[in-house]
Amino acid sequence: MSITAKNNKKLLYPGLIWFFVFFMLPLAVIFIYSITDSYVFAGQKLQFTLSNFVMIFQKKHYLIILGRSLKIAMITTVFSIMFSYPVSYFLAKKTRFDRVLIVILMVPFWINYLIRIFAWKLLLSENGVLNQFLLFTGIIDQPLKILYTQTAVILGLIYTYTPMMVLPLYAAIQKIDNSFIEAARDLGASRARAFFDITIKLSLTGIFAGTLLVFIPVLGSFAIPAILGGTDSVMIGNIVENQFLHVGNWNFGSAFTLALAATSIVLILFYSKIFGAESIYRVQ
Amino acid sequence: MRGKIKTEGIISQSIRDHKFSKKGKRQVFLPLYTAFFFLYIFAPIVLIFIFAWNTGEGYNFPLKDFGWNWFVRLFNDRMALKALQNSIYIAVTSATVSVILGTSLTIAVIRGIKKFRALILVFLMLPVLMPSLTIGISALVFFRAINIPPGIPAVIISHVSISLSYVFLIMMGRVEGIDIEMQESAIDLGANWFESLKDILFPVLMPAMLAGWLFSFMISWNEFIVTYFLIGTEITLPVYIFSQLRFGISPKVNVISVLITVFTILTVFALQAIRKIYLKIQTRIV
Numbered sequence: 373m374s375i376t377a378k379n380n381k382k383l384l385y386p387g388l389i390w391f392f393v394f395f396m397l398p399l400a401v402i403f404i405y406s407i408t409d410s411y412v413f414a415g416q417k418l419q420f421t422l423s424n425f426v427m428i429f430q431k432k433h434y435l436i437i438l439g440r441s442l443k444i445a446m447i448t449t450v451f452s453i454m455f456s457y458p459v460s461y462f463l464a465k466k467t468r469f470d471r472v473l474i475v476i477l478m479v480p481f482w483i484n485y486l487i488r489i490f491a492w493k494l495l496l497s498e499n500g501v502l503n504q505f506l507l508f509t510g511i512i513d514q515p516l517k518i519l520y521t522q523t524a525v526i527l528g529l530i531y532t533y534t535p536m537m538v539l540p541l542y543a544a545i546q547k548i549d550n551s552f553i554e555a556a557r558d559l560g561a562s563r564a565r566a567f568f569d570i571t572i573k574l575s576l577t578g579i580f581a582g583t584l585l586v587f588i589p590v591l592g593s594f595a596i597p598a599i600l601g602g603t604d605s606v607m608i609g610n611i612v613e614n615q616f617l618h619v620g621n622w623n624f625g626s627a628f629t630l631a632l633a634a635t636s637i638v639l640i641l642f643y644s645k646i647f648g649a650e651s652i653y654r655v656q
Numbered sequence: 657m658r659g660k661i662k663t664e665g666i667i668s669q670s671i672r673d674h675k676f677s678k679k680g681k682r683q684v685f686l687p688l689y690t691a692f693f694f695l696y697i698f699a700p701i702v703l704i705f706i707f708a709w710n711t712g713e714g715y716n717f718p719l720k721d722f723g724w725n726w727f728v729r730l731f732n733d734r735m736a737l738k739a740l741q742n743s744i745y746i747a748v749t750s751a752t753v754s755v756i757l758g759t760s761l762t763i764a765v766i767r768g769i770k771k772f773r774a775l776i777l778v779f780l781m782l783p784v785l786m787p788s789l790t791i792g793i794s795a796l797v798f799f800r801a802i803n804i805p806p807g808i809p810a811v812i813i814s815h816v817s818i819s820l821s822y823v824f825l826i827m828m829g830r831v832e833g834i835d836i837e838m839q840e841s842a843i844d845l846g847a848n849w850f851e852s853l854k855d856i857l858f859p860v861l862m863p864a865m866l867a868g869w870l871f872s873f874m875i876s877w878n879e880f881i882v883t884y885f886l887i888g889t890e891i892t893l894p895v896y897i898f899s900q901l902r903f904g905i906s907p908k909v910n911v912i913s914v915l916i917t918v919f920t921i922l923t924v925f926a927l928q929a930i931r932k933i934y935l936k937i938q939t940r941i942v
Binding site: 374376377378380381382384386387388395396398399401405455456461463466467473475478480482485486492493501531534535585588589591593594598613616617622625626632633637639640641 | 683685686687689690693694696697698700701703704707757758760761763764765767768769776778779780781782783785786787788789790791793794795796797798800801813814816817820836839840843849852874877878880881884885893894897898901902905909912913916917920921923924928
């Protein structure tokens with residue numbers, strides 16, 4: 373290693389120390405909280421226990437919320453793949469204006485998602501734009517009650533996270549060599565067969581990457597269910613917020629938070645194992 | 657020879673034709689679908705704009721009057737102004753710190769070390785992919801443990817640890833593009849190591865650093881969940897919006913949204929412009 377590289381190495385420490393002290397250490401503290409049953413920094417001897425994790429699975433209430441969060445995250449991911457695949461395909465293969473269109477598509481991604489969710493509140497409320505329109509056209513004669521239900525939460529989540537799916541899909545589809553598809557067609561595959569056997573399979577990287585970007589934040593979302601949802605749409609995030617800011621059971625809240633962190637770390641490691649550590653950086 | 661060149665021309669021409677030829681027959685669905693998709697993404701935002709200038713309290717069509725009264729009411733709302741001020745302060749500070757730490761970290765990881773590089777790459781990806789909720793909660797617990805009270809400094813510290821990864825993400829490709837020999841030859845010609853950074857790397861990385869700064873600014877500016885847990889009794893714009901939204905709808909939120917959206921669009925264009933300038937500089941160096 374050259375002397376220059378050795379000197380450059382010194383630049384590592386400020387950033388890395390910051391990262392470990394203010395990012396990794398807090399995660400470790402959460403971990404300690406989750407396996408004890410008292411306030412950690414009070415000076416008394418710590419009692420290690422797994423009861424916090426057991427409690428998640430013992431109380432039906434928490435189990436339901438866990439299952440519901442997973443269900444909502446999966447529905448959102450599947451729909452966002454379905455909604456954005458044709459768009460990504462069009463951008464990657466069928467237009468010359470892909471770059472401009474992608475810049476335009478990135479604009480809402482940068483607008484605070486609370487604002488975009490606010491728009492959905494305007495749309496879905498009982499005398500909101502959607503109901504006014506449906507009543508006006510005579511399709512319904514009673515306003516639909518969508519706001520403050522699980523449906524509203526799922527609609528809001530799909531709307532918020534679908535643009536995140538477009539970019540990785542676009543990048544993956546663009547890399548597919550057209551001659552593979554043509555070869556399949558020449559060898560007698562139908563359009564549909566060529567699409568499912570070639571295009572979809574070769575864009576799996578993008579689908580995985582997009583899933584990381586959608587599934588993880590949706591699983592941990594708490595603002596969207598708090599704004600658009602009601603009692604049938606409480607998610608993990610709302611439980612955690614409640615435990616930390618209102619109930620004050622940090623040990624139990626930490627167990628829930630850790631479960632969330634573990635899920636995301638497993639998914640990230642799984643992805644980096646298959647596609648390589650550096651490829652994670654192509655996700656964005 | 658001549659014939660061969662001509663055939664190649666014809667082949668590439670036919671490939672190009674192939675890509676764009678079938679618009680008339682079967683290619684109606686995709687463009688139409690894409691148009692609807694863009695409509696789906698943008699219509700709600702347009703709706704917010706319309707109601708920002710609606711003078712009435714409610715959100716009913718047909719609209720009656722257009723005016724600026726909600727803008728005036730927003731600018732007389734002390735809470736909103738305080739939130740705006742805090743948001744700018746937090747975003748500027750955290751973006752500046754993240755760019756300094758992130759740039760040096762990137763130079764070190766890409767052009768300094770070989771060991772542990774893959775491991776550091778995975779660790780640095782965590783803030784990008786981990787749910788903000790986890791980040792916010794763990795920071796809340798940690799700061800309580802080391803006696804940093806909730807408030808603006810705590811928020812800035814956490815925003816830096818998130819933006820650091822994004823700066824790294826942006827800088828990585830750019831630093832990879834610089835040959836370490838450039839730095840080494842400067843040192844061979846008599847510069848010391850610090851000068852080689854200042855005079856060789858810094859000018860080349862400047863546009864990327866600016867892009868990283870804007871990116872970090874936007875991350876911090878939009879960040880809600882981590883801020884919500886750490887801000888204590890203070891307020892930022894996203895926290896203000898959330899508090900307004902949780903208990904009903906206020907047209908003031910429309911006005912804030914309009915202002916933020918316009919600001920955002922300008923920033924996105926600034927980022928694009930920086931990228932173009934950067935590409936120009938890069939081609940000149942190569």
